[in-house]
Amino acid sequence: MENIFADRINDVPKSFIREILKVTVQPDVISFAGGLPNRDFFPVKEIRESCCRVLDESGKDALQYSTTEGYEPLREFVSKRYADKGINISPDEILITNGSQQGLDLMAKSVLNEGENVIIERPGYLGAIQSLSIYKANFKTVDLENDGPCISDVKKAIESNPKLFYAVPNFQNPSGITWSDSKRREVADVLAPSKTVLIEDDPYGELRFIGKPQESMKKYLEKNTVLLGSFSKIFAPSFRLGWIAAPKSIFEKVIVAKQAADLHTNYFSQRVLFDYLRNNDIDKHISTILAVYRKQREAMVNAIKKYFPEEVEFTEPEGGMFLWVKLPRHINSLELFDIAIKDKVAFVPGDPFYPSNPDKFTMRLNFSCVDEATITEGIERLAGAIKSVM
Amino acid sequence: MENIFADRINDVPKSFIREILKVTVQPDVISFAGGLPNRDFFPVKEIRESCCRVLDESGKDALQYSTTEGYEPLREFVSKRYADKGINISPDEILITNGSQQGLDLMAKSVLNEGENVIIERPGYLGAIQSLSIYKANFKTVDLENDGPCISDVKKAIESNPKLFYAVPNFQNPSGITWSDSKRREVADVLAPSKTVLIEDDPYGELRFIGKPQESMKKYLEKNTVLLGSFSKIFAPSFRLGWIAAPKSIFEKVIVAKQAADLHTNYFSQRVLFDYLRNNDIDKHISTILAVYRKQREAMVNAIKKYFPEEVEFTEPEGGMFLWVKLPRHINSLELFDIAIKDKVAFVPGDPFYPSNPDKFTMRLNFSCVDEATITEGIERLAGAIKSVM
Numbered sequence: 001m002e003n004i005f006a007d008r009i010n011d012v013p014k015s016f017i018r019e020i021l022k023v024t025v026q027p028d029v030i031s032f033a034g035g036l037p038n039r040d041f042f043p044v045k046e047i048r049e050s051c052c053r054v055l056d057e058s059g060k061d062a063l064q065y066s067t068t069e070g071y072e073p074l075r076e077f078v079s080k081r082y083a084d085k086g087i088n089i090s091p092d093e094i095l096i097t098n099g100s101q102q103g104l105d106l107m108a109k110s111v112l113n114e115g116e117n118v119i120i121e122r123p124g125y126l127g128a129i130q131s132l133s134i135y136k137a138n139f140k141t142v143d144l145e146n147d148g149p150c151i152s153d154v155k156k157a158i159e160s161n162p163k164l165f166y167a168v169p170n171f172q173n174p175s176g177i178t179w180s181d182s183k184r185r186e187v188a189d190v191l192a193p194s195k196t197v198l199i200e201d202d203p204y205g206e207l208r209f210i211g212k213p214q215e216s217m218k219k220y221l222e223k224n225t226v227l228l229g230s231f232s233k234i235f236a237p238s239f240r241l242g243w244i245a246a247p248k249s250i251f252e253k254v255i256v257a258k259q260a261a262d263l264h265t266n267y268f269s270q271r272v273l274f275d276y277l278r279n280n281d282i283d284k285h286i287s288t289i290l291a292v293y294r295k296q297r298e299a300m301v302n303a304i305k306k307y308f309p310e311e312v313e314f315t316e317p318e319g320g321m322f323l324w325v326k327l328p329r330h331i332n333s334l335e336l337f338d339i340a341i342k343d344k345v346a347f348v349p350g351d352p353f354y355p356s357n358p359d360k361f362t363m364r365l366n367f368s369c370v371d372e373a374t375i376t377e378g379i380e381r382l383a384g385a386i387k388s389v390m
Numbered sequence: 391m392e393n394i395f396a397d398r399i400n401d402v403p404k405s406f407i408r409e410i411l412k413v414t415v416q417p418d419v420i421s422f423a424g425g426l427p428n429r430d431f432f433p434v435k436e437i438r439e440s441c442c443r444v445l446d447e448s449g450k451d452a453l454q455y456s457t458t459e460g461y462e463p464l465r466e467f468v469s470k471r472y473a474d475k476g477i478n479i480s481p482d483e484i485l486i487t488n489g490s491q492q493g494l495d496l497m498a499k500s501v502l503n504e505g506e507n508v509i510i511e512r513p514g515y516l517g518a519i520q521s522l523s524i525y526k527a528n529f530k531t532v533d534l535e536n537d538g539p540c541i542s543d544v545k546k547a548i549e550s551n552p553k554l555f556y557a558v559p560n561f562q563n564p565s566g567i568t569w570s571d572s573k574r575r576e577v578a579d580v581l582a583p584s585k586t587v588l589i590e591d592d593p594y595g596e597l598r599f600i601g602k603p604q605e606s607m608k609k610y611l612e613k614n615t616v617l618l619g620s621f622s623k624i625f626a627p628s629f630r631l632g633w634i635a636a637p638k639s640i641f642e643k644v645i646v647a648k649q650a651a652d653l654h655t656n657y658f659s660q661r662v663l664f665d666y667l668r669n670n671d672i673d674k675h676i677s678t679i680l681a682v683y684r685k686q687r688e689a690m691v692n693a694i695k696k697y698f699p700e701e702v703e704f705t706e707p708e709g710g711m712f713l714w715v716k717l718p719r720h721i722n723s724l725e726l727f728d729i730a731i732k733d734k735v736a737f738v739p740g741d742p743f744y745p746s747n748p749d750k751f752t753m754r755l756n757f758s759c760v761d762e763a764t765i766t767e768g769i770e771r772l773a774g775a776i777k778s779v780m
Contacts, residue, residue: 004501006499006502007503009647035455040450047445047453048445051438052438060430062628063437064432064626065425065628105651105652109399110395111399127650238658240652260523260524262488263489265488266659269658269659
């Protein structure tokens with residue numbers, strides 16, 4: 001059956017991370033490889049209460065088919081939360097999706113023809129590389145500097161008339177880098193005269209534990225920005241609830257794609273989430289998560305400073321779940337992985353975060369789901385592995 | 391922004407049914423237009439118990455990210471249920487999807503190149519026409535006779551080397567028609583020498599209230615059959631839980647497509663469903679639903695016989711949720727709809743169930759979510775509308 005497949009699927013590799021995670025599940029391995037929120041802070045009791053309330057108060061309705069757009073009060077909640085940040089998005093421009101990953105898939109499905117150009121950060125989010133690859137995107141990468149994309153790279157890329165620019169401006173996965181306000185303005189200036197649609201994916205935006213929030217790109221590039229958001233990191237990943245916020249003309253097409261893809265998003269879960277949001281203080285819950293992640297991030301940064309050789313560079317993210325490490329140019333992170341796993345510590349080599357020509361001397365470390373003492377122990381082990389190669 | 395869209399999305403119309411349903415939600419309209427299960431028989435209390443049990447026993451795990459393939463015990467349940475019917479499918483060949491609609495989308499994404507041929511029944515399932523249209527399928531229709539597809543049509547269609555044959559052999563939506571065993575064997579004989587993959591979509595298979603079950607096409611065409619299934623009609627639609635069962639070589643590609651589409655299906659809902667299945671007798675629950683639908687179907691058939699003019703033809707389905715009406719050749723069902731809605735009764739005109747050259751003198755009637763007395767009343771109203779046109 002080798003020959004029956006669509007061209008679009010033949011070139012997409014199985015997820016590298018999925019394969020890596022299989023190696024790292026052994027209980028004695030300290031894993032910085034995953035990208036999971038810390039499960040100790042899921043609001044289990046409150047979700048239980050919401051399940052019961054929804055089923056007691058409107059069980060039959062909550063179990064029936066529903067609209068493609070999503071549960072209206074939940075869309076209003078998202079709209080209001082944008083309004084609180086000064087961003088004007090009507091509930092009618094918000095579609096509830098199976099996580100923000102689906103928002104990206106539906107956008108690509110709606111606008112991307114085979115071989116069209118798409119700008120993506122270098123390194124970039126692996127899930128986006130996969131999803132866009134299926135639609136045969138031709139990637140134009142722009143280097144990520146410490147404060148956002150290299151502007152001359154963006155200028156050069158925009159000359160190719162790309163359909164999309166996919167970016168994670170806040171605490172990017174994998175790098176942890178946040179675009180500065182000035183970089184945001186500069187990118188908007190470059191994109192403004194073009195037809196390129198910027199997709200601002202912001203799964204980690206609420207997870208800022210240091211410094212002040214930047215403005216959304218929607219502020220600088222209102223007409224041509226599509227926003228992706230997620231409840232996975234602040235509520236519960238298993239609910240697979242995110243959204244896409246798109247101008248009406250795009251929204252109409254994305255709805256068609258959504259309906260063809262799966263009719264609508266799990267409605268019971270939308271009802272439970274909204275009940276939770278109405279009866280609990282989500283900001284208080286977020287601040288609990290932030291306090292934990294801030295400490296874990298500090299533990300990782302401190303341990304790196306203490307144990308890693310001086311030649312190793314790394315980012316110090318102001319939020320999110322990841323930091324990014326640049327090894328000396330003779331240490332291939334794929335080879336380091338094999339040594340590290342023997343020392344019972346795991347990470348994700350940088351390789352899969354590049355659509356082509358990977359920087360092989362990089363790696364991603366996750367700090368959100370390992371406690372502080374374990375982080376320190378794991379970084380010490382990893383330092384040992386690095387030193388053994390040097 | 392008119393010109394930014396992908397070719398694939400530009401040709402796909404907004405769902406006709408969605409538009410119609412907007413007209414039919416007025417409370418005094420008797421609607422046979424929807425395709426909803428009867429909400430009075432959703433197991434609300436049992437689902438509440440399962441939500442609590444899952445969260446009490448393994449809340450943190452049930453709220454975390456999970457595997458792309460789906461919850462292993464749920465996949466084993468589906469595998470075992472196939473085994474009970476004599477169909478051998480390993481849990482490793484089963485992917486849990488957001489309803490069976492997503493199974494179709496992922497299959498099309500994985501195997502269909504632009505312009506490739508796809509066989510579909512005439513009339514055919516609207517959701518499939520939409521989903522396949524997005525991948526630019528070139529439809530080859532085969533007429534549905536009362537016992538399944540016209541075999542000479544299938545023979546002719548197979549000459550075009552179609553990639554896929556999408557079919558709903560049990561209580562088809564929209565027609566209510568079930569393929570006979572002999573038609574199944576004949577179709578399998580025609581397809582066996584070809585590379586065409588048959589997608590057997592079976593959302594209504596468990597809803598047989600008259601007669602004996604037929605064998606799955608998987609029995610007759612083992613290597614080239616992919617099965618789609620759904621818990622929407624026997625458990626709860628809002629959970630959006632279905633599956634795709636595909637031979638390993640196809641499965642590997644579908645997994646890549648699924649991961650790029652949305653990482654994985656709502657895991658909390660998978661856990662709740664499995665808990666429900668473990669602690670309740672699903673077959674007993676199905677028999678409760680069947681008893682109701684059988685009576686409602688009888689009420690509709692009897693009312694049609696009593697009130698409709700003799701010239702009107704209609705199917706008498708042995709299961710499922712729909713029956714199909716052929717009006718005399720001078721009564722256009724789109725025009726009839728406008729008259730009927732004034733008489734406060736609604737249906738779906740046959741038009742959207744044809745990828746091209748619609749039979750304009752047909753309509754779909756749903757009997758699953760209206761009680762017997764209301765069905766009789768609604769059919770009487772509809773008969774009045776038909777007679778007023780004749």
